[in-house]
Amino acid sequence: xxxxxxxxxxxxxxxxxxxxxxxxxxxxxxxxxxxxxxxxxxxxxxxxxxxxxxxxxxxxxxxxxxxxxxxxxxxxxxxxxxxxxxxxx
Numbered sequence: 001x002x003x004x005x006x007x008x009x010x011x012x013x014x015x016x017x018x019x020x021x022x023x024x025x026x027x028x029x030x031x032x033x034x035x036x037x038x039x040x041x042x043x044x045x046x047x048x049x050x051x052x053x054x055x056x057x058x059x060x061x062x063x064x065x066x067x068x069x070x071x072x073x074x075x076x077x078x079x080x081x082x083x084x085x086x087x088x089x
Contacts, residue, residue: 026066028083033061035079050074 036046043057050057052071059065060075067075069085076083 032075035081039079046078049078
């Protein structure tokens with residue numbers, strides 16, 4: 001699933017509540033967008049890699065929808081990143 005053989009990079013360690021930014025993109029999504037662009041991947045190519053519909057990555061990046069936890073981890077893995085979500089005990 002990886003598009004790069006680079007060592008995974010931890011891009012975020014965020015509390016669960018910080019994932020859902022109301023009315024704007026969360027810092028985590030902004031980081032994933034930046035990394036996708038740095039790796040010269042189109043949204044369409046990323047959709048193909050993670051196995052989602054044609055415009056789902058676009059909807060995530062526009063803030064129309066937030067990815068499920070499974071999709072978020074697949075997105076990060078495809079970019080060679082690690083996301084750690086901290087939840088309250």
